[in-house]
Amino acid sequence: MDKKRILYVEDDETLAFLTADNLENHFEVVHSNNGKEAFDLFCKDNFDLCVLDIMLPDMDGFEIATEIRKRNQEIPIIFLSAKTMKEDRIRGLKLGADDYLIKPYSIEELILKIEIFLNRSQKSVEKTIKTYQFGSFEFEPENYQLKNSEKDITLTEREAALLQLFLDNPNTVLKREKILNALWGTDDYFMGRSLDVFISRLRKIIKEETNVRIENIPRVGFKLVVE
Template sequence: MSKRKIFYVEDDETLGFLTADSLENQYDVARFTNGKTAFEAFCKNTYDLCILDVMLPDMDGFEIATEIRKRNQEIPILFLSAKTMKEDRIKGLKLGADDYLVKPYSMEELLLKIEIFLNRSVKTSTSNATLYKIGAFEFDPNNYCVTKDSQTTNLTDREAALLKLFLDNKNTVLKREKILLELWGTDDYFMGRSLDVFISRLRKIFKEEPNIRIENIPRVGFKLVVE
């Protein structure tokens, strides 16, 4: 069985070598040190997951992620960055990233994140092509999109996974811990803040539909209400 392909961009030669060397035991790693060169390669090849540094020469990680999402809504994107400000993390997630790890990071944690994202992608691609009806909306989890009146909104892999989890448990309270463990494999504080960003995105999709809403359940979690 061929190895899954990782698109890895890091301009620190030592860190890039050590990380790629660790990943190559399990994955086929394509490593780049220049943002522009890396993105040109992304456009010509097929990868299963992206790992991006933020501060890169010629084209930074945020710019690369933005361009990737214009072309591919499904591929998982993971930022590894020395930029520790909350605003930088939230910006990365809003651009469509699935996670944001701060340097120095644990190799064990990185490998766990990669496995979670890749396993979820496999489950989605091999699941039955079930379409969900939500009021006037139709959600296609295999193609990561929500459609209403011929207007389609594309979702990222993480947004689609979150919406599917809500729909599989509609009108039922989901604890924050359960959602975080299902989607990120951890329930730490920052992942909780990340979850709020993704829920805000889903709310915008359904904001004009009064019979569909995601309710906050204080100190417990959330509930997708479909009337």
């Protein structure tokens, strides 16, 4: 597995050497001792996390973080600073930093923090919105959005759940009882009437699609046909 890339910005030569040496056992580290140079590196390259000192030449850590957040809202940022005032910590966190460690810090704690934020960031990336493509439509069930070049429709929660159930089982007969239990947890008569209403609504929405239709299977259920 490729190592995660860390942008590490620190102008204290001794501290930078010791910290980078330890971090390099776990990550790929790009070190800079100058604020402006560090920001230029960020703009030109890809990083998974930033570790920023605050007191830096040409551009301080707060300024770097501000500019980073204008371009990337997700990348984790950790401040390392000798500035112990509560106001400085609050300022750093308000700028969008994920954590603020006071010097002298524990290398073990820093590595643990980095691993936690990288793991959290990775999970965020993996949690992408699931989409379905059928006919000319794109469907985002989590957002209840169904759209193509002509329409952009927000479905109701039940309509979205019904459409997702069909798309998870294309060209397959779904019994009424299965659909009712999946959407309402019951298959009683009144829910059955509601199901018919939702089927009718979905049919109207996709009626212009020549290769997609919802077929009624008498006394059994329905089938989404995708050709």
